[in-house]
Amino acid sequence: MIQREFADKAKEILEPDDNVIGLAVAGSWLTNEIDEFSDLDLILVTKQKISNDRNRMLDYAKRLGDFLSGFTGEHVGEPRLLICLYDNPLLHVDIKFLTLDEFQVRIETPTLLIVEISVILTT
Secondary structure (H helix, E strand, O other): OHHHHHHHHHHHHHOOOOOEEEEEEEHHHOOOOOOOOOOEEEEEEEOOOOOOOHHHHHHHHHHOOEEEEEEEEHHHOEEEEEEEEEEOOOEEEEEEEEEHHHHOOOOOOOEEEEEOOHHHHOO
16 A cells, blocks of 8 residues: 555654654554555654644655645644645655654554654553
């Protein structure tokens, strides 16, 4: 699936970044309901807060693929969310930018792709 390929590539790109603590997937990936029409929900956990700087959010997103467009999720009540569209292949990706403290409060337990401090991320 294109979502898995994108997530694997994102992991390779972000893993060497000293600011990145973890990368996780959520949404339909967790329930095995992902199909060719599904978006990809990523959670990027960083040491330094990124979600208060739209340009930094976009910089991270642009590193992950053939970025077409992106906008923040204030209209859905989640300003830490960047809603992105990528090309080659065409894919909608939601990236939520969280600090470690913010990651502790969540509605679902995501699948971790990158873990610097796994004990802390899974508590």
